[in-house]
Amino acid sequence: MKQIQGSYITGYVTVLVEGNMPELFFQDCINNGITVWEIKREAPNACSGNVKLKDIGKIKSLRRGKNYKVSFTRKKGYPFILSRFFRRKEIVIGMALSILLIFFLSNIIWKVEITGVPKDIEEKIDKQLRDYGVHPGAWSFTLDKPGEIQRNLTEDVPELLWVGVHKKGTTFFLEGVEKTIVEEGEVEGPRDLVASKKGVIKNMYVSKGLPKVEINDYVEPGDVLVSGTLNEVEEQGEDEEEINEKEKRILVASEGEIIANTWYETNVTIPLQANYELLTGKHEKKYFIGFGDFHLPIWGFGSPEYEDIHREDTKNSLYFFKWKLPISFIETTLSEKTYNKIERTKEQAIQAGIEQAKQELQLQLGPDAVITSEKVLHESEESGKVKLSLYLTVEEDIAKAQPINQGD
């Protein structure tokens, strides 16, 4: 029976054969490899039977040159149901429209949910998100990746310590963690100022406390610069006396700025030749619909007449309900770029190296430090690169608070 299994899916036809001895026509069919079933005698000179849809061609060729009248009386199976269905235009159009509607609605942001932050920050985030285009009713494929939104958001909303952005279907979930601004851990109570680096004292502004060093003194890290103990007594004499003295001590939180000359040694390597790319600012945008690897342009035709092009693709997948479709919306930005090449003489390279070293050091020390002088200790040229060993003198505040241990 397996020969006729699944015939409903592929479709079958009831054939009515009229003529003398119609059953012999079916015998012929079988001899030619056509499966026939449900053969019935309809009339003394007529027989009907079912054949598969794909065998109809063979039946038509068999009929030729024979004295039978063959007609197809009933058509059954999915192919016929489908063709009947497609004949009704209204239903097909309606169906296509509804699928299209669901497709569109699946690609719209319906909800932006922000959790974990107080109302005011929530509003702030919401406003920022609106700026990025993330709001209910926006097309989800024109938006940035959640990771990118996450990064922009933490940059633009300073109150946020961290924000987790993820998209689930048509909803954007944002989970924020508020930054609790912690007061800088200033040492409260009595304290000394000690040196954090070695250096030579250049300037001292002591507003509270007893200075222990003088200008042009050399200090090592840990040396007391300003003492918080005002009437310090030499620790000598008998024990009892010492206790008394200790009680009399006045302890203050010393404050002040100790500017010292410090020095640093750094090594930099500067290539004599350098290549770099520069975007000129001219750019064009193109939009594609991608099916796998195939990209169908929908906006922005022709390529811009730039010599060198920097290409940036952003790909957003389309959804049908929660399923990701193999179709994606691609935005391509073509920017003009120029290749630049610089060649430097050794002198220029050394200058560039010094600049670079200064910048790095400034970044490391903060804006308050002033680099006063630099000196090239050693230079060497090797395979197109200049190696420099630099000695930099910096004026900076080296004071660091240290609490006075009161011994309790």
Place this chain on the structure above:
Amino acid sequence: MKKMHQRIRPWLIKKFALPSDVILELPRITIIGQLHVYIENHKGLAVFTDNELKLKTTKGYIQIKGSSFVLKMMLPEEILLEGKISDVKFISN
């Protein structure tokens, strides 16, 4: 030579218990109550009407009689008949 050939076959069936329908090319008929007749190894249809089915075999015809016959399935050497069967008859040449 042919006689020898024909003598050897029944001997084979007897001695080796081989299925006789295969060796002798005889039709195998399975009847399920009065409902179905399943015939294998026939050599073609001769007559089919509402109350009669006649099939060719190697040694003549098989005639099946009854009423409201429908050929449920037809394959080159198999036939499945459905209806109310009253008799099965062998007609030799």
